Amino acid sequence: ISPSVAGSGFAGGVTDFLVTQGNSLLGDIGLSASFLAANAGIIGTGIGGAIGLTLNEALNQGIPGLDEELQDKFGAEQTEFLKQNARDAQLEDIFQGLVGPEGTLENPFLREGSTTERNQEAVDAFGGTVARGLRRQDTALGLNATQSQFDEIFRNPNLGQNILGEERGIQQENFTNTLGQTFTGDAFGDIDDDIINSIIEERQGPAQQQISNFEARGNLNPLGGQTANQFIQRQIPTASDRLREIGSGVQQTNQAGVNDIRDRAQQGIGAFNLGDDLFNQEPFNVERSSLISERQGSLRDDLFSSLGSEPLFNVSGALQEAGRAQGVVSGAPNAALLDAIAARETGGGTVRRRGLGSRGSGTF
Numbered sequence: 001i002s003p004s005v006a007g008s009g010f011a012g013g014v015t016d017f018l019v020t021q022g023n024s025l026l027g028d029i030g031l032s033a034s035f036l037a038a039n040a041g042i043i044g045t046g047i048g049g050a051i052g053l054t055l056n057e058a059l060n061q062g063i064p065g066l067d068e069e070l071q072d073k074f075g076a077e078q079t080e081f082l083k084q085n086a087r088d089a090q091l092e093d094i095f096q097g098l099v100g101p102e103g104t105l106e107n108p109f110l111r112e113g114s115t116t117e118r119n120q121e122a123v124d125a126f127g128g129t130v131a132r133g134l135r136r137q138d139t140a141l142g143l144n145a146t147q148s149q150f151d152e153i154f155r156n157p158n159l160g161q162n163i164l165g166e167e168r169g170i171q172q173e174n175f176t177n178t179l180g181q182t183f184t185g186d187a188f189g190d191i192d193d194d195i196i197n198s199i200i201e202e203r204q205g206p207a208q209q210q211i212s213n214f215e216a217r218g219n220l221n222p223l224g225g226q227t228a229n230q231f232i233q234r235q236i237p238t239a240s241d242r243l244r245e246i247g248s249g250v251q252q253t254n255q256a257g258v259n260d261i262r263d264r265a266q267q268g269i270g271a272f273n274l275g276d277d278l279f280n281q282e283p284f285n286v287e288r289s290s291l292i293s294e295r296q297g298s299l300r301d302d303l304f305s306s307l308g309s310e311p312l313f314n315v316s317g318a319l320q321e322a323g324r325a326q327g328v329v330s331g332a333p334n335a336a337l338l339d340a341i342a343a344r345e346t347g348g349g350t351v352r353r354r355g356l357g358s359r360g361s362g363t364f
Contacts, residue, residue, distance in 0.1 A: 018055070018056065018082060018085055018086060018089070021055060022054065022055050022056040022086070022089075023054045023055070023056060024054060024055055025053070025054060025055075026053055026054070026055060026058055029055060029073075030073060031069045031070075031073070032069060032072075035065055035066070035069045038064075038065065039063055039064065039065070039066075055082075055086075056086055056089065059082060059083050059086035059087075060083060060086055060087055060090075060145070060146070060147050060150060061146065061147045062144075062145075062146035062147065067079060070082065080143065083143060084143060087138065087143070087150070090150070090154070091134050091135075091138060091154070094134065094154050094159070095127075095130060095131060095134060098130055098159070098160045099126055099127055099130050104160065105130070105160035105161075105164070107122060107123065107126040108126070108164060108273065108274040108275040109121075109122035109123075109125045109126050109129075109274060109275040110122045110123075110126075110275070111275065122275070129163070129164065129167045129274065130160070130163055130164075132167070133162075133163030133164075133166055133167060134154075134163065136166070137153055137154065137159075137163075141153055164274060167274060168272070168273060168274050171272065171274075171278075172269050172270070172272055175269045175272065175278075175279045175281070176266065176269055178281060179262065179265055179266065179269065179281055179284075182281070182285055182288065183258065183259075183261070183262035183265070183284075183288065185255070185259070186255075187254070187255055187258045187288070187292050188251040188254050188255055188258075188292070188295070188296075189251075190244070190247075191243070191244055191247035191248075191250075191251070191299070191303065192299075195247075195299060195300045195303060196240055196243050196244065196247070198300065199243055199300070199303065199304055199307070199312075200236060200239050200240060200243070200312065203239070203312045203313055203364045204232060204236070204239075204312075204313060204364070206364050207232050207313040207315050207318070207364040208229060208232055210315050211225060211228045211229055211232070211315065211318060211319070211322075212225070214228075214319065220319075220322055220326065221326050223322075223325055223326045224322035224323065224325060224326035225322065227318075227321055227322040227325040227326065228315075228318040228319055228321065228322035229318075231317060231318035231321050231322070232313050232315075232318050235312070235313050235314070239312040239313065242310075242312065243303065243307065243312075246303060246306050246307055247299075247303050249306065250299070250302050250303055250306055254291075254292075254295040254299075257291050257295070258288055258291060258292065261284055261287050261288050261291065262284070262288075264284070265281060265284040311364055312364060313364040315364065
């Protein structure tokens, strides 16, 4: 089984003129005597030796004035067409030298023990890969390249391996681009306001309850109670910002989990070789979706756990401000009294509850 000539996409377009006239000498196709005389040295020592160059040989040699001569005879468009077809004829020879029956390049798509049908698919894939690679090289070289420039690229002994390596890289890049459309790096957005507010309410309630207890026992008058509660209310924006900061860290941890799935997928892409089954991204997509769903469901608990015993509200600070606002109650030095009460209410001495620490007592 071997790739067909027409399948390469090179030889099929050779014009009838080149078929019939391509091997004619330049002097026999009606070019001007002045052109032939001006290039006698080039023509006389060319591929055709003393008898001169054929049209096929000359089309891509970069001979001065040849394009103009051919354009006068055939027109500009037809001349470019002739040059491309002459180039294609050379590419077809190179193609066959790589993948034909006597080709020097090993087919990486063939697998031992495959059916005849699968073998033919492998041969077609091989031929298509090499043909695309040759065409990419040809396009990059440009139509106006000289024959020596052409030979430098296409007579390279490593040409076939370079083409296969380039094709492998192209397919890996395509897989990576598709992967990036799903793994965008922002699977988790900002923390939902409802989660933030629920945690604030959970911490704010006990803080304000302490203030109510103080007021009920007569340690705060109405002005003091109002002042203390206002102090707590003013802390809400700061508490919200802190929770969002902590939440950002939680989301970064969550995103790291998704990134790990992406990295494993990328490793699979990196291991891909021509002839392997095409990279299947779907298992990684499913794993990603499952992780996102799981982490979103536990987001509030994860945020609360990360907050730990860190205080969001400072009852002691609220009581101190309340004491300064209301003045003396029942003749006692209010600030000192409130500090003592706050310490007692929150388990003063060496016993510390959640929310206490270096910031002092009465914090939530």
